[in-house]
Amino acid sequence: MNTLKSVFWEYPELTDERHLQEILETCRLREDRRMYLWVLRRFLEYGRAVDALRFFSLDEIAANMNKLRLSVYASAKWHRLVEVYRAA
Numbered sequence: 001m002n003t004l005k006s007v008f009w010e011y012p013e014l015t016d017e018r019h020l021q022e023i024l025e026t027c028r029l030r031e032d033r034r035m036y037l038w039v040l041r042r043f044l045e046y047g048r049a050v051d052a053l054r055f056f057s058l059d060e061i062a063a064n065m066n067k068l069r070l071s072v073y074a075s076a077k078w079h080r081l082v083e084v085y086r087a088a
Contacts, residue, residue: 002015003047003048003051004016004017004020004047004051006046006047006048007042007043007046007047007051008020008042014039020039020055021055023035023039024036024039024055027039037064037067037068039055040052040056040060040061040064040068041068041069041070043055043056044061044065044068044070044074044078045070045071045074049081058082058085058086061078061082062082062086065078065079065082
């Protein structure tokens with residue numbers, strides 16, 4: 001089962017894990033913050049935590065959460081996840 005479909009249901013080209021990794025690597029190298037933050041937001045809003053953590057480190061997520069327009073639920077969930085996993 002491709003869990004990326006729950007994150008990018010209307011963007012089938014982004015449901016290929018290798019292709020998505022390449023896009024993120026390019027964004028990180030070129031410092032393309034707009035695309036990088038868009039992908040991160042999609043993961044935090046619609047993806048499972050285990051999938052988000054496959055593509056983004058906990059430090060990346062924590063550093064960028066305040067730059068994203070997350071729902072109240074997603075924001076609370078991720079603030080708690082960062083708090084718990086950083087303490088572990």
